Amino acid sequence: MTQPPRISKLTFGRNASPIGIGQARPTLSWRYQQDDSTEPNWSQKAFELGMTRPGGKEKTYRVDSGDNVEIAWPKEESDISSRERVQVRVRACGAKSGKWTEWLEAVVEAALLERSDWSAKVVAPDVVPPANLAKRPFHVKTTFKVTTAAKSARLYATALGVYEISINGKRIGDHVMAPGWQSYNHRLHYQTYEVPAELLVEGENTIDAIESMGEEIGVMAQLELDGKVVAATDTNWEWSYGALLSSELYDGETYDASLAKTREWRPTKTIPLPPKASLIAPEAPPIRPIEDITPIELITTPSRKKILDFGQNLVGWVKVRNIPKRHKATDRVVLRFAEVLDKGELGVRPLRSAKATDYIYLSPDEGIKEWEPKFSTHGFRYCEVTGPAELLDDYKGNFTAVVVHTDMERIGDFKCSHDMVNKLHENVVWGLRGNFVGVPTDCPQRDERLGWTGDLQAFAPTANFLYDTGGFLSNWMHDLLEEQLKDNHGVPPLVVPNTLMFGNDPKPFPQAVWGDVCVLTPNAMYDAYGSKAILRESWEGMAAWLDKGIPRGKNGLWLNPWGGFQLSDWLDPRAPPDDPGAAMTDQYLVADAYLVGIAGVTASVASILGLESEAKRYTDEHARLRKAFQAEYVSQSGRLSSDTQTAYCLAYQFDLLDKDQWPGAADRLVRLVSKGGFRIGTGFAGTPAILHALAQAGHLQVAYRMLQEKGCPSWLYPVSMGATTIWERWDSLLPDGSINPGEMTSFNHYALGAVASFLHQTVAGIRPLSPGYRKFVVEPRPGGSITRASAHTITPYGRASVSWKLTNGTMKVDVEVPPNTEAVLRLSGTEEVVGSGKHAREVKYDAPKPWPPPFYDPPMRPARKHDTLAE
Known part of the structure; x- marks a missing residue:
């Protein structure tokens, strides 16, 4: 007998x-x-909702609806008040059988929802430190009494900077780098911690916090037992320095074990919060240690240095165990970090000014059982170790790399029969993990690590398939909108939080592709998760960018003032190392292609939100802009004024051509790709679209041939060079093993990993037809030398997956469709709509011919061989 499905997870908002x-x-x-x-x-x-408020009886609400995403809080229920806990149950009824699922219960608890709920103040040292101690981390502490056992204990805390809190010597929570990095002038996060009852003792207790980073750092903390404040930061707290001498995100940490027990306590002072900042209980998950990695090798370099190879480029730090006590004044442990080796030594040039070094000064009294940084992360595969020789005698036992990133739920994956393509996908995932640390950074190792908007715009659809980014990205988007609307007159910053200065002006200059994140990323999140909320929250920013943020000419397209600069197709592989913006594609063609695209998306969003007049206005504007684009850049035959891979793939991405122009455009795109040896000719703007465009143009095998190319520049070239993450440049490491001479040379940059969306949507063949995968397509399109593939993602409704295998012209396909959804199976020219459950199909499949596709060569040139094809 069959049963209804099980409700496996109940969530509140994006929390x-x-x-x-x-x-x-x-x-x-x-x-x-x-x-x-x-x-x-x-x-x-x-469905039925059961709600129980404190001291009350359960109220049950039945709603006749097939929806299970973003269900409104019942109208009959009052708002949740600060600190209130509500028990919520849900069950659902099947449409055919009428059977109910089992109940699933969860408890939701509000944080401190009003500023008046806070009695704590921000406290800091009572003296202005000398310049050499200006950013030295400091401790604050106080004591409090517990007279009776509490049913619940909550700690609310935040900092100007980053912090860690302990009670009675035990660290509270497992967060690191809290409260994270936000747009502090607008939104300051605070954390809510459940304090284990066993940490509190009857009588006197001690609470201690350590803070670091920032121009003026301070901490605000409030401990409550059963809703009553028992300790809150104020001038009765004391402060002192400790064993941590310095802690910098770029430079690393310096720790002196001899100072661990030496403290001189002084009174604190209070400092104000940013006057316009809201205190925010974030929806985003915290940053946590996620995984430990043991070194695979101890390398002795040509200069006799000792380097640990962890086998994986990662973000986090190295934990050191069994550090001996000091025997002579010079005894210390020094850890230096880098992503690659350069002529056998640590390759630190790409770090630019970042020192990426941890120092541990030893104590003459006793050793250190275990040490790890508190407030610094590094991007590295290699760690050079200087220190007592006995540490390295057991390097696998004494050194561990700790992987750190925002603790999002992993929801998606991909595998296929091609080992190098699998490694490419694995590298995409590691690139995401290393850069989704509080904010979506461009790179995690050098003196940058900023939330570049263009990188995220390109990569968001891929990220949304692999991880549940809903809370993480919506939180970052809220920061972006605050800065765009309140600080920048509708112009999104290039980086969020905005830390860039252009001369003396902190306001960003308008940039296509980068600024378009305020339209394209919320829409990508809607496609992935079915969240209308993110569209509503982002709408004002979308309209502001189109209406007043983008400088326009008379034809409505981007204004091209003399000297006007666009980042455009950044890091086109033909751009010289010292000029990454020197792309082959006209920068304003790229800008205007995106402008047409975002006008169409904005019109669609207005329609989804029921904004009828705005939907008509932007629909009309989209049509006008598309016509203006064609007049400016497109010939009658479909040839574009910039005859480049990027130009044509953007034409496909944003539907910029008329029906009779597509054949000519497709011919030019294929000719450019095959003439170029199937190697990449796109930068940040074109790369996410190039393989999709080739497949859409009817040249699937050309797309596979480009995917399987391993000569430079290509996606598989870094894999062939031993990469374990996605590189910033197609040739960050040159074929001779030397580091690219460009100043910007990161070995962990996720933007070009947007290719994974082609693996998910075309190779495996799964993509949404309606928001949140309520209806989705399963259309695997085998090609190249790939004979099997699989992918899955956990949608808001449950797990959706596809797996196929091609043998002697027969394709066997297995599909899982989650409850309350349906899938359209498009297999070898057939189409079938199926409901939830597991489905197996077997069809004849003939991949397009020929494989491999020919090069485009003039008659007088000798025919080229596919020597760099990764079979």
């Missing part, structure tokens, strides 16, 4: 945890899980 949420009326969403006994073709026709 990673239901404890300490910042919304008084959170939406509710739940996802389903099925197994072999689950009723097939199951859909929801109704």
Whole structure:
């Protein structure tokens, strides 16, 4: 007998945890899980919510609806108040059988929703430190009494800078780098911690916090037992320096073990919060240590240095164990970090001014059982170690790399029969992990690590398939919107938080592709997660960018003032190392292609939100801009004024050509790709679209041939050179093993990893047809030398997956469709709509011919061989 599916997860808003949420009326969403006994073709026709408030009885609400994403808080229920805990249950009824699922229960608890809930003040040292101690981390502490056992204990805390808090010597929570990096002048995050009852003792207790980073750093903390404040930062707290002498994100940490027990305590002073900043309980998950990695090798360099190879380029730090006590004054442990080796030595030139070095000064009294940084991360594969020889005698036992990033739920993956393509996908995932650390950074190792908007805009659809980025990216988008609308007259910053200065002006200059993040990324999140909320929250920024942020000429396209600069197709592989913006594609063609695209997306968003007049206005504007683009850049035959890979793939991405122009455009794109030896000719703007464009143009095998190219520049060239992440430049490492001479040479930059969306959507063949995969397509399109592939993602409804294998012209396909959704199976020219459950199909499949496709060569040139094809 079949049963309804199981509700496997109940969430409140986009909050990673239901404890300490910042919304008084959170939406509710739940996802389903099925197994072999689950009723097939199951859909929801109704649901019931049970809600129990403190001291009250459960109220139950039945709603006749098939929706299970972003369900509104019941109208009959009052707002959740600060600190209030509400028990919520949900179950759903099947449309066909009428059977109800089992109940799933969760508890949601509000954080401090009003500024008046805070009695704590921001405290800092009472003296202005001398210049050499200006950014030295400091401790603050106080004591408090506990007279009776508490049913619940909550710690609310934030900092100007970063902090860590302990009670009675035990660290609270497992967050690191809290409260994260935000647009502090507008939004300051605070954390809610559940304090374990066993940490508190009857009588006197001690709470201690350590803070670091920032121009003026301070901490604000409030401990409550059963809702009553028992300790809150104020001038009764004391401060002192400790064993941590310095802590810098770029430079590393310096720790002196001999100072660990030496403290001189002084009174604190209070400092103000940024006057316009809101205190925010973030939806984003915290940054946490995620994984430990043991070194695979101890290398002795030509200069006799000792370097640990962890086998993987990662972000985090190195934990050191069994550090001996000091025997002579010079005894210390020095850890230096880099992503690559350069002529056998640590390759530090790409770090630019970042020192990326940790110092541990030893104590003459006792050794250190275990040490790791508190407030610094490094991007590295290699760690050079200087220190007592006995540490390296057991290097696998004494050194561990700790992988650190925002703790998002992993929801997607991809595998295929091609080992190098699998490695490419794995590198994409590691690039995401290394750069999604509080904010989506461009790179994690050098003196930058900024939230570049263009990088994220290119990569967001890929990220959304692989991880649940809903809370993480929406939080960052809120920072972007605050700065765009309040500081920059509708212009999105190039980086968020905005730390760039152009001369004496902090306001950014308008940039296509980068600024377009305010339109394209919320829309990508809507496609992935079905969240209308992110569209509503982003709407003002979308309209402001189109209406007043973009400088326009008389034809409505981007104004091209003398000397006007666009980042455009940044890092086109033909750009010289010292001029990464010197792309082959006209920068204003790129800008205007994106402008047409975002006008169309904005029109669609207005329609989704029910904004009828705005939808008509932007629809009309999209049509006018498309016509203006064609007049400016397109010939009658479909040839573009910039005859480049990027120009044509943007034409496909944003539907810029008329029907009779597509054949000519397709011919030019294929000719450019094959004439170029199937190697990449695109930068940041074109790369996410190039393989999709080739497949859309009817040249699937050309797309596969480009995917499987391993000569430089290509996606598989870094794989052939031993890369374990995505590089910033196609040739960050040159074929002779030397580092690219360009000043910007990162070995962990996720933007070019946007190619993974082609692996998910075309190779495996799974993509959404309606928001959140409520309806999705399964259309695997085998090609190249790939004979099997699989992919899955956990949608807001449950797990959607596809797996196929091609043998002797027969393709066997297995599909999983989550409950309350349906899939369109497009297999070898057939189309079939199926409901939830597991489905197996077997069809004849003939890949397009020929494979490999020919080069485009003039008659007098000898025919080229496919020597660099990765089979």
